[in-house]
Amino acid sequence: MTRVERPPLTADERTQLIGWLDLQRSFVRMKCTGLSAEDAHRKVLPTSPLMTPAGLVAHLRWVEYTWFQMGIAGVPDTGQTPWTEDGHVDAEMFVDDVPIAQLLDEYDEECRRSNATIADLSLDVVERGRPAEEAASLRFALCHMIEETARHVGHLDIIRELIDGVKGYTEPE
Incomplete structure (x- = not known):
């Protein structure tokens, strides 16, 4: 996903919500640009060893999937999710053997699928199966996803600075 601009100051609610979410989503790839394979999986927080750039991208991909596909669209979980009742609560973050480029591509594709899934739905539509x-x-899900994505972009920002000193919201050179 390429970096997108902020939504217009006076746009309608849907444009604002999806615009802000797309902006935060674009920062995910930006914060991972230029990372080596080793750095993408580097554990810099001893108390949170799953919180690597790769682990965060994988987590965000699954959060997109669970909220928009399983929740809003009502796609049944047929075992494709990485966690189970007896599995680790953060199982989606166990991606030490998955290249960051693959994880970013899967995340971008999931974001595109999320947007396509909700494109024609009312913001008042509610999750299915609950x-x-x-x-x-859907309005709540979009607000939550803005919060979730922005929070993890902040984590990526700090982790990236700890790894190689790159900080801020500009493309690394």
């Missing part, structure tokens, strides 16, 4: 009192609206 009791009505527990189902979130």
Whole structure:
């Protein structure tokens, strides 16, 4: 995903929500640009060893999938998710053997699929397969995904600075 601009200041709600989410999504690839294979999997936080650039990209891909495909679109989980009831809660982050380029491509594809899935849906549509009192609206899912993605972009920003000193929101040279 190439970096996108902020949404227009006076755009409608849908344009604002998807625009802000797309902007945060674009920062994920930007923060990983130029990382070596070793650095993409480097564990720089001793108390959070799964929080590597590669692990965060993999996590964000699965969060996109669970909210927009499984939740909003109602796609059943047929075992394609990396976690199970008896598995590790962060199993999607076990990606030491997966190249960062592959993870970024899968993330970008999932983001495109998310946008296509929700393109014609009302922001008031709610998750499928949940009791009505527990189902979130698409509006909620978009707000949550902006928060989730931005939070992890912040993690990527700090991790990248710890790895090689690259900081900020410009493409590394």
